[in-house]
Amino acid sequence: MPWKPKGKSKWIIGLVALAILAFIGFKYWKGKKSALPEGIVSGNGRIESKLADVSAKEPLRVREVLVNEGDLVKPGQVLVRLDTTTLEASLAEANANLAATQEKLAVAEAGIVKQKSEIELATIEAERARRLVAQGAGSQRDVDVRTSQLETTRASLAEAEATLKTSREEIEVARANAATIQTRIADATLKSPVTGRVLYRLAEPGEVLSPGGPALTLVNLEDVFMEIFLPASEAARVKIGSEARLTVDFEPDRSIPGYVSFVSPEAQFTPKQVETKSEREKLVFRLKLQVPRELASRYVERIKTGIRGVGYVKVDPDAAWPSRLQNVVTAESEPH
Known part of the structure; x- marks a missing residue:
């Protein structure tokens, strides 16, 4: 005689089925929500910035170093004094x-x-x-x-x-x-060439620097960008100056405006940061999404390089940004 679930078992089976349907529905809704409209492409990346070395022009002994790693510095600020x-x-x-x-x-x-x-x-x-x-x-x-x-x-x-x-x-x-x-x-008085943060303190008082030897390495916080990698079919449609958006993983509900400042003329293998083997096997083009200098200057206290995120690019100028990318950080908005 075939087994028939009792009343309590029917409720359990129904709840499990409902949970499965809800999970499938949620995944579908999330996929639709994260899907990009036609004319916009994206790629994973991380916030980066150019580095600047503060170096001696000739061999001199370090008399004093006035900053430590992590300090924020301004252009023209005296950082190191050498013995003269x-x-x-x-x-x-x-x-x-x-x-x-x-x-x-x-x-x-x-x-x-x-x-x-x-x-x-x-x-x-x-x-x-x-x-x-x-x-x-x-x-x-x-x-x-x-x-x-x-x-x-x-x-x-x-x-x-x-x-x-x-x-x-x-x-x-x-x-x-x-x-x-x-x-x-x-x-012999070494000054900061940029607005930035001290990344490495490479010399201490009493040491003799060689010609061109760096005493400090600075992160230029006014030259901030994200590099992403796109397959040829998408990269071919990108133009220099195209509108872009950047998001970071710890605050995905806010986007940073930017623009495409560089598109590599040569294809390369996807870098190791991409976890999936199938993705690593593809040839892609490197793009640089630049944050406007005035915006970076406004948020120098909060910029942290190395933070991972996603970069979005308009390959169609008429495409509309989805609602989740319209909460844009501006130079006028208050940092928080």
Whole structure:
């Protein structure tokens, strides 16, 4: 005789069936909700930012490091001071050399003034001697002496003018040398080139940095982007400047506006971050979704690189963003 469920068993079976139907319905509803409209594509990615090294131009000893890892820094903020004792000694020597050269120039200028006066006097005396000879009141020997003195004085003037020119050139060289050393001293004060956060502190006081050796690595918080990977069929429809949206996993109900700033000209294998083997086997194109600088500047206190999320791109400019991507973060909205 076939088994027939009793009343209580019927209720249990009915509840299980209802639960299964509800689960299937929920999955279907969630799938429909997450489905993107035609003309919009998406890819997984993470928030990234460019890095900037704060480096020494020449080998100098670190005197003090003024920031720690995690500190927020602004453009022009002093981050590291290097020891400039030897450079300051060289600058003092260069300034002394400049002063000596300027004094030499002053002597040369005074000598020229003197030589010009002597030439005027010698010219007058030579002319007077010629008139006396013409009048029969003087000797030719006196004329020859006066003429010789005039020529000698003119030669001395030419020599003084050459010395003056040399002194001026030496002053320019000495001034350039002093300015160069002053610039080297200024370069020994390392400043932040960007608004960012200290990622790595790579040097400590007392260490000697090599030329180009980094003392700090900064995360540029005004150059924020997300890289996603799209198959060729979708990437081919993307244009530079296309409108984009970015979401992060910890706050999926808010989206960040952006735009496509780069589309790779070459295909590549999907990077290892993609978990599914079938996805890794596909060739894709890398896209860079840039966050506007003014928006990134507004939220520098909250930006954290490495956070995973999803990037969305309009391949059809007329496509409408779904409602879940319309709660957009703006530069005017209050950070929270």
